[in-house]
Amino acid sequence: MKAFILCGGRGERLKPLTDCLPKPMVKVGGKPILEYQLELLSKHGIDEAVLLVGWCGEAIEDYFGDGKRLGMRVEYSYEDPENRLGTAGPIKAAQDKVDGTFIVMNGDIVSNANVAGIVAFHVGMECWGTINMINMPSPYGIIDLDGNKILQFREKPVLPYKMNAGLYVLEPEVIDFMPDVGSIETDVFPKIAAIGKLCGYDSTGIYWSDVGTHKDLERVNKDILAGKFKL
Amino acid sequence: MIGMILCGGSGKRLKPYTDNTPTPLIEIKDNCTILDKQIFDFASAGINEAILLTGYKSDMIEARYGKEYKGVRISYHVEDRPLGTLNALKAGMELAKGQDVVVRNGDVVADVNVRKMMLKHTNNPYPVTMYVTRMRSPYGIVELGDDKVRSYKEKPQLDYYINGGIYCINGDAPISQFEGGSLEHTLFPRMAEINRLGYYMEDGVFWATVDTVRDLEEVRKEYRNKTDKPWGYEKVLISTDKYLTKELFIRAGYQTSFHKHPRKDETMYIIEGVGYIEFEDHKEHFGKNDTVRIEPNVPHTIVATENTILHEVSTPFLEDTVRIRDYYNVR
Numbered sequence: 359m360k361a362f363i364l365c366g367g368r369g370e371r372l373k374p375l376t377d378c379l380p381k382p383m384v385k386v387g388g389k390p391i392l393e394y395q396l397e398l399l400s401k402h403g404i405d406e407a408v409l410l411v412g413w414c415g416e417a418i419e420d421y422f423g424d425g426k427r428l429g430m431r432v433e434y435s436y437e438d439p440e441n442r443l444g445t446a447g448p449i450k451a452a453q454d455k456v457d458g459t460f461i462v463m464n465g466d467i468v469s470n471a472n473v474a475g476i477v478a479f480h481v482g483m484e485c486w487g488t489i490n491m492i493n494m495p496s497p498y499g500i501i502d503l504d505g506n507k508i509l510q511f512r513e514k515p516v517l518p519y520k521m522n523a524g525l526y527v528l529e530p531e532v533i534d535f536m537p538d539v540g541s542i543e544t545d546v547f548p549k550i551a552a553i554g555k556l557c558g559y560d561s562t563g564i565y566w567s568d569v570g571t572h573k574d575l576e577r578v579n580k581d582i583l584a585g586k587f588k589l
Numbered sequence: 590m591i592g593m594i595l596c597g598g599s600g601k602r603l604k605p606y607t608d609n610t611p612t613p614l615i616e617i618k619d620n621c622t623i624l625d626k627q628i629f630d631f632a633s634a635g636i637n638e639a640i641l642l643t644g645y646k647s648d649m650i651e652a653r654y655g656k657e658y659k660g661v662r663i664s665y666h667v668e669d670r671p672l673g674t675l676n677a678l679k680a681g682m683e684l685a686k687g688q689d690v691v692v693r694n695g696d697v698v699a700d701v702n703v704r705k706m707m708l709k710h711t712n713n714p715y716p717v718t719m720y721v722t723r724m725r726s727p728y729g730i731v732e733l734g735d736d737k738v739r740s741y742k743e744k745p746q747l748d749y750y751i752n753g754g755i756y757c758i759n760g761d762a763p764i765s766q767f768e769g770g771s772l773e774h775t776l777f778p779r780m781a782e783i784n785r786l787g788y789y790m791e792d793g794v795f796w797a798t799v800d801t802v803r804d805l806e807e808v809r810k811e812y813r814n815k816t817d818k819p820w821g822y823e824k825v826l827i828s829t830d831k832y833l834t835k836e837l838f839i840r841a842g843y844q845t846s847f848h849k850h851p852r853k854d855e856t857m858y859i860i861e862g863v864g865y866i867e868f869e870d871h872k873e874h875f876g877k878n879d880t881v882r883i884e885p886n887v888p889h890t891i892v893a894t895e896n897t898i899l900h901e902v903s904t905p906f907l908e909d910t911v912r913i914r915d916y917y918n919v920r
Contacts (some may be wrong), residue, residue, distance in 0.1 A: 370801075370802040370803060371602065371801045371802055371803060373604060373605065373802075374604070374605075483736070483737075485737065489731055489738065489741075491731050494726065494728060494730070496724070496749070497727055498724055498751040498752075499751065499752065499773065500724070500749050500750070500751065501719075501721050501749075501750045501751060501752065501788070503721070503750065503788060506713060506787060506788075507715060507781075507784060507785075507786055507787050507788065508719060508721075508777075508781045508786040508787070508788050509781065510778070510781055510782075511752075511773075511777065511778050511781060517747070517749065519726065519730050519747065520730065520731045520732075520733065521726065521728040521729060521730055521731065522728055522729035522730070522731060522741075541743070543729045543741075543743040544743045547729070547741040547743075548740070548741050548742070548743075550741075551737075551738045551739065551740050551741040552740075554737050555737075556737060556738040556741065557736070557737055557738060558731045558733055558738050571602065571801060572601075572602065573602075
């Protein structure tokens with residue numbers, strides 16, 4: 359099974375780190391984010407990856423090459439950084455590399471998701487897509503109201519909503535729903551859900567963090583040092 | 590009440606925009622900064638005096654606003670080094686000399702009805718009132734059915750409230766007895782603990798913090814075709830040589846100028862809200878889904894009793910307004 363990893367984001371919120379480094383190459387705990395993702399895949403028996411790169415994609419290809427060092431086969435699909443395709447477009451542009459059920463990952467997430475478990479669940483569900491989900495960690499303090507007054511503040515709690523954790527198992531049928539330029543989250547998933555072909559796998563309890571901002575980066579670094587995140 | 594704006598932060602997360610500019614002076618559209626909009630909001634709420642609590646690049650802020658801006662008298666408290674929002678507020682309260690204040694975080698762009706919030710604060714028994722806004726999920730939310738996903742919504746609003754960054758505070762509130770860095774970790778949770786923190790809620794209005802480059806992009810997108818008015822805003826949705834469509838937002842309790850259009854023939858379609866259109870000799874009430882036509886040269890004002898959003902479809906004359914009377918000191 360192949361994993362397609364979205365690596366074309368510009369990483370605006372991680373400047374100046376991303377002034378001349380693509381976001382998936384930003385290091386946490388001494389290693390690029392993307393290297394953790396490939397190791398996670400490899401651990402779960404996925405040994406083929408297609409890196410959907412764009413701005414500064416060469417830096418990614420220079421580092422991972424054909425993937426042999428990680429025991430994987432790594433291919434590349436380039437988008438024009440001046441004409442970015444969103445989160446669905448790069449997958450569609452690489453559709454000739456799709457050879458059956460495939461995995462899609464956002465390139466800015468550090469997690470120890472049970473990839474093999476998600477794939478096994480997907481195969482049993484007859485869905486066209488399975489989204490990996492976790493209970494949503496609120497980035498904001500939550501206010502509890504009581505009548506006319508504020509009862510209390512809760513510092514960044516986990517809320518009882520299932521959120522998209524940025525990893526999907528998809529059937530080739532889903533590609534027909536993808537625009538040439540557009541978002542898998544807003545243009546594709548709502549449609550697949552509406553026809554009853556979308557499933558969710560609850561991974562609440564795993565380690566999960568996106569690395570979009572300097573604050574995220576600090577937290578993940580700390581977690582790795584403290585041993586809170588292990589593959 | 591006196592207005593007060595917390596605008597001393599260095600805007601670290603908005604680099605490179607904040608290399609040469611403090612966050613409050615970042616433009617949300619051409620020649621309109623976040624602080625322009627905030628002071629305009631004060632003026633629209635009938636506030637005529639504001640204290641800017643500055644620090645980082647205060648000289649640039651003082652140079653832009655001077656002693657008066659949009660009819661609001663401006664004074665400053667400049668912090669030499671960042672001591673947190675609690676200390677800034679303490680200094681501000683001293684300058685306010687016991688008067689009640691409306692305090693705003695300097696990075697919030699919002700269409701909140703500040704006048705209504707002040708009224709709510711005056712009428713509730715609490716020394717501090719916080720504007721609370723519904724949280725928008727930064728992530729996609731999956732809603733499960735029996736075994737499949739029932740719906741998928743990207744970044745929807747959730748049924749949880751967060752701090753909206755606007756506060757009404759009584760002049761005699763016990764600010765000076767608190768110690769620490771930020772209001773979020775001192776004044777607000779302590780006041781909530783002793784049941785003394787009220788709130789003001791206004792759902793469905795634009796609200797954004799400009800905290801990151803992505804936030805800024807989203808606010809600029811909102812302001813691409815939007816012009817703030819003392820009564821709300823106007824967005825030009827489309828303007829061709831054959832027709833013109835605008836979206837108007839009129840805050841509850843506000844009204845447009847009394848005006849007429851020499852050439853423009855327009856029809857209002859009420860998307861949301863309640864109010865009336867007042868003509869020289871009669872009123873025409875409207876509610877959701879109503880349409881009202883106004884022919885050329887007929888003087889009128891649109892009055893909103895509840896927050897009103899309407900689409901105005903008309904013949905194509907963009908600049909065709911003769912104002913007969915304005916109800917506000919700012920334009």
